[in-house]
Amino acid sequence: xxxxxxxxxxxxxxxxxxxxxxxxxxxxxxxxxxxxxxxxxxxxxxxxxxxxxxxxxxxxxxxxxxxxxxxxxxxxxxxxxxxxxxxxxxxxxxxxxxxxxxxxxxxxxxxxxx
Amino acid sequence: xxxxxxxxxxxxxxxxxxxxxxxxxxxxxxxxxxxxxxxxxxxxxxxxxxxxxxxxxxxxxxxxxxxxxxxxxxxxxxxxxxxxxxxxxxxxxxxxxxxxxxxxxxxxxxxxxxxxxxxxxxxxxxxxxxxxxxxxxxxxxxxxxxxxxxxxxxxxxxxxxxxxxxxxxxxxxxxxxxxxxxxxxxxxxxxxxxxxxxxxxxxxxxxxxxxxxxxxxxxxxxxxxxxxxxxxxxxxxxxxxxxxxxxxxxxxxxxxxxxxxxxxxxxxxxxxxxxxxxxxxxxxxxxxxxxxxxxxxxxxxxxxxxxxxxxxxxxxxxxxxxxxxxxxxxxxxxxxxxxxxxxxxxxxxxxxxxxxxxxxxxxxxxxxxxxxxxxxxxxxxxxxxxxxxxxxxxxxxxxxxxxxxxxxxxxxxxxxxxxxxxxxxxxxxxxxxxxxxxxxxxxxxxxxxxxxxxxxxxxxxxxxxxxxxxxxxxxxxxxxxxxxxxxxxxxxxxxxxxxxxxxxxxxxxxxxxxxxxxxxxxxxxxxxxxxxxxxxxxxxxxxxxxxxxxxxxxxxxxxxxxxxx
Numbered sequence: 001x002x003x004x005x006x007x008x009x010x011x012x013x014x015x016x017x018x019x020x021x022x023x024x025x026x027x028x029x030x031x032x033x034x035x036x037x038x039x040x041x042x043x044x045x046x047x048x049x050x051x052x053x054x055x056x057x058x059x060x061x062x063x064x065x066x067x068x069x070x071x072x073x074x075x076x077x078x079x080x081x082x083x084x085x086x087x088x089x090x091x092x093x094x095x096x097x098x099x100x101x102x103x104x105x106x107x108x109x110x111x112x113x114x
Numbered sequence: 115x116x117x118x119x120x121x122x123x124x125x126x127x128x129x130x131x132x133x134x135x136x137x138x139x140x141x142x143x144x145x146x147x148x149x150x151x152x153x154x155x156x157x158x159x160x161x162x163x164x165x166x167x168x169x170x171x172x173x174x175x176x177x178x179x180x181x182x183x184x185x186x187x188x189x190x191x192x193x194x195x196x197x198x199x200x201x202x203x204x205x206x207x208x209x210x211x212x213x214x215x216x217x218x219x220x221x222x223x224x225x226x227x228x229x230x231x232x233x234x235x236x237x238x239x240x241x242x243x244x245x246x247x248x249x250x251x252x253x254x255x256x257x258x259x260x261x262x263x264x265x266x267x268x269x270x271x272x273x274x275x276x277x278x279x280x281x282x283x284x285x286x287x288x289x290x291x292x293x294x295x296x297x298x299x300x301x302x303x304x305x306x307x308x309x310x311x312x313x314x315x316x317x318x319x320x321x322x323x324x325x326x327x328x329x330x331x332x333x334x335x336x337x338x339x340x341x342x343x344x345x346x347x348x349x350x351x352x353x354x355x356x357x358x359x360x361x362x363x364x365x366x367x368x369x370x371x372x373x374x375x376x377x378x379x380x381x382x383x384x385x386x387x388x389x390x391x392x393x394x395x396x397x398x399x400x401x402x403x404x405x406x407x408x409x410x411x412x413x414x415x416x417x418x419x420x421x422x423x424x425x426x427x428x429x430x431x432x433x434x435x436x437x438x439x440x441x442x443x444x445x446x447x448x449x450x451x452x453x454x455x456x457x458x459x460x461x462x463x464x465x466x467x468x469x470x471x472x473x474x475x476x477x478x479x480x481x482x483x484x485x486x487x488x489x490x491x492x493x494x495x496x497x498x499x500x501x502x503x504x505x506x507x508x509x510x511x512x513x514x515x516x517x518x519x520x521x522x523x524x525x526x527x528x529x530x531x532x533x534x535x536x537x538x539x540x541x542x543x544x545x546x547x548x549x550x551x552x553x554x555x556x557x558x559x560x561x562x563x564x565x566x567x568x569x570x571x572x573x574x575x576x577x578x579x580x581x582x583x584x585x586x587x588x589x590x591x592x593x594x595x596x597x598x599x600x601x602x603x604x605x606x607x608x609x610x611x612x613x614x615x616x617x618x619x620x621x622x623x624x625x626x627x628x629x630x631x632x633x634x635x636x637x638x639x640x641x642x643x644x645x646x647x648x649x650x651x652x653x654x655x656x657x658x659x660x661x662x663x664x665x666x667x668x669x670x671x672x673x674x675x676x677x678x679x
Contacts, residue, residue: 011607028361028457039560039611045604047611051161051326056364057254058160058326074364093297094609101274105158107295107302 001025003077005034007046008085009095018083025077030054031084032061032072035096047095048072063096064088120300122538125151125271126530128291128306129523130278131333133162134512135495136312137260138213138519139526143310144269146527151304152264153276153293155328159261162314163325163473163496164515167253168366170236170244172509173210178233178242183207185240190510193238194475194503195641196656197346201482202501206510206517213516214245222259223247236375236508237407244509249447250369256512276302278332279617280544281309281340281491282536288340288490289536292544294617297608301548305538307530308490310522311336311478315496316350316625320471321564321571324356324368330618331625333497337478338624338668342486344661345499345673346476348633349642351506352576354411355381356470359427362456367470369449370432376445381415382431382464383423389430390414409505409642412469412576419468429468434460469576473511475502475642476629479660484522487662490529494522500658504641551601551613559615562597566622569593574630579647583634590630594623624668631670632659 003025010016021038035048051058054073061072064085072084090098099106127143129136132154140152154161174181186207191198218224218231224245225232233242247255264270275296282289282303290306313333317323334344355374357367373379383389390406393414406414415430425431434442439461443450450460458465477499484492495515502510573586597619604612636659638652639645658673 026361028363030361030363036560040558040564041561044558044560044612044615045610047609049156051156051328052166053327054363055166055366057165057366058156060157060160071364076363094607097297097609099297101157105272105274107273107276107298 001027001079003034003079004081005031005038006081006083007096009046010092011094012092020081029077030073031065031075031077031082034077035072047093047097049097049100060100062087062100120295120302122303122305123151124305124535124538125149126306127151127308127310127523127526128153128304129310129312130291130336131162131312131314131495131497132158132272132274133312133314133495134164134256134260134515135497135519135522136310137257137264138516139310139312139494139523140270141260141263141267142520142523143527143530144267146524148269148527148530150270151306152270152272153278153304154274155277155296155332157274158264158272159257161326161328163329164512165253165257166325166366167256167512168250168369169252169372170234170246170509171214171252171512172236172239172244172507173214173513174207174243175211175214175231175233175245177230181241181243183211186210186243189239190502190507193505193507195505195651197503197640197658199500199503202480202498203503205482205521206501206514209517209521210513213513213520217256217259217516220259220263222255238507239509249449250366250372252512277614277617278336279548281336282541282544283340283488283491284536284540286341286489288488289540290538292541292548294548294613296614299606299608299610301545303538303541303545305536307533307535308492308526310526311491311493311497312495312519312522313497315474315477316629317471317474319567319570319622319626319629320350320575321567322356322468323471324353324366325472330622332621333493334477334628335621335624337486337491337493338628338661338663340488340491342488342491342662343479344476344628345479345658346503347499347628347661348636348659349475349504350471350576350629351408351473351475351642352412352469353472354406354408354415354469355432355467356472357465358429358468359425359466360457362453362458364456365452368472370465370467373434373445374432377434377437377441380433380436381411381467382433383418384425385423386431389418389423393417408508409576409644413644415467415469416577425466427466427468429466431464432467433464435462435464437461473506475499475504475506483525484518485525485529490533492522492526494518504643548601551603553604554602557596559597559602559612559619562593562619563615563622566590566593566619566626570626570629574626574633576642577644577646578633579645580634583630586630587627587634590623590626597623627668628661631668632661635659635670
């Protein structure tokens with residue numbers, strides 16, 4: 001089966017663009033599987049967060065999928081076009097990566113020195 | 115543009131990795147009076163293996179049935195097939211109950227029965243010894259409990275998105291580390307009086323694995339480059355019945371074991387015939403209920419697939435069709451609904467399973483204070499080697515995160531009290547190295563990682579031969595040449611996935627060699643290391659192998675003189 005992933009890309013100080021990637025997939029594969037395929041076969045510079053891959057334990061792969069906030073590891077790929085964008089209410093870092101850490105677990109928010 | 119460097123951070127104790135071991139180390143170092151930085155390359159308490167653990171935790175509590183830590187030790191040593199570091203294994207078993215009760219006091223929620231903590235039987239244990247949190251929630255509950263404790267503890271600074279690239283060593287002592295702040299792209303020098311590596315294992319070296327994407331052996335590579343030793347690196351544990359098909363999302367691939375245990379799930383080949391008994395005669399340690407231990411079950415499934423009797427996706431069937439649906443519901447609880455959402459109805463269909471890289475017995479060689487050969491460089495959890503020998507007893511992984519985490523944190527704090535704050539200036543070479551990153555389009559770093567994983571799975575998997583291991587070692591050298599010795603980047607700014615991949619490849623390639631070389635040297639089969647060209651135990655090999663690095667070359671040697679043949 002064939003899917004198109006239309007992905008919002010960019011960094012905070014630049015205009016974002018939408019790039020579309022065509023991938024082949026098998027029934028049951030996740031959006032995160034598709035993103036990892038794109039990095040491996042087409043463009044390794046595509047940025048997105050994930051850690052646990054499949055278990056929905058790390059909660060890092062949250063993004064906007066066709067306008068709804070969801071986890072890329074549990075959302076399934078579908079035929080036709082799926083639009084992926086960074087989380088709308090979080091600060092953009094790059095592509096699908098946003099600042100999702102709690103404020104007191106960030107480098108910047110920590111007191112600089114004891 | 116080279117990454118920008120920022121003002122150095124300072125701390126008494128730097129803990130690298132915020133899984134169970136790292137969080138426990140941070141808590142215990144702070145309890146002993148140290149300031150702590152707890153750094154993780156992803157989110158605090160979210161990455162790593164602990165959060166993924168769905169299974170049981172072994173400790174001789176004596177709640178279910180009378181027990182003593184020495185019985186637990188005897189089982190641990192037997193599972194380790196003669197290679198356990200007995201002192202570390204004794205610490206693990208003796209200290210386990212105290213930490214399990216401490217976690218109980220912190221309201222982790224161990225399952226209870228008739229007013230006591232429930233302990234269940236797990237393979238390789240002589241009695242019911244393993245605690246858990248229902249349903250399949252042990253890891254998430256442990257992580258949440260430790261995260262809550264961290265929040266309530268002063269003097270611990272938690273920093274996510276901080277990828278440690280090198281330990282700073284001067285005159286044989288750890289002085290801190292250099293980090294890449296992933297989300298800003300900045301270089302962060304960290305001065306520390308003591309450093310604790312708690313980065314977990316290396317299962318990411320394999321195509322199919324049960325741990326997080328950040329378990330690429332970072333800590334082993336950091337330790338090697340710092341001058342520390344690794345031990346037992348050839349022993350990678352494969353979990354026999356990792357989920358294979360149909361595609362299952364939102365669940366840990368090793369979820370089937372407790373159910374198989376509770377309900378007696380049947381392993382079937384393509385002819386829908388049970389085959390475990392065909393291999394059971396090979397297993398002197400079979401306990402009757404669990405027909406085969408992990409290493410033999412892995413062997414049996416692999417051999418059925420090789421003989422053309424594998425399931426369509428290349429594994430074995432696991433069937434619960436003989437179990438009444440109400441019993442399935444009682445055992446699986448809400449998991450039944452999560453399976454249904456994946457289109458799986460266990461009463462109507464078998465699922466497919468196959469061996470999956472699960473845990474690493476080997477790791478950083480440490481003494482009883484969890485300190486490596488490099489003064490001030492400590493390690494804990496899956497990152498250390500020795501306690502589990504050639505094969506880990508089920509249930510010991512989470513126990514060791516608590517026990518060794520706490521112990522490493524405590525001793526790191528004691529050391530920090532005796533030292534002045536080191537100067538961060540000595541981190542210069544590691545900073546220059548990161549600054550030397552260059553933009554190149556080839557190789558595709560994500561594809562290189564996939565190649566490395568395929569190479570390791572095909573040639574350094576559970577069943578090895580001299581020929582395959584030599585192929586692996588040659589091709590690792592080729593991959594190393596392709597990847598180069600200067601960091602690659604794709605652009606400036608935060609979260610450059612190419613730079614992150616390149617730094618991961620640097621570690622993964624080094625660690626892959628540190629597995630393949632001792633695996634080639636060990637011409638016998640023991641525990642998780644099975645050589646098809648050298649079947650069976652060989653008494654002269656009842657000895658651990660040590661790996662270290664000088665002038666960018668790995669050296670392998672036996673831990674003690676080998677017995678006469």
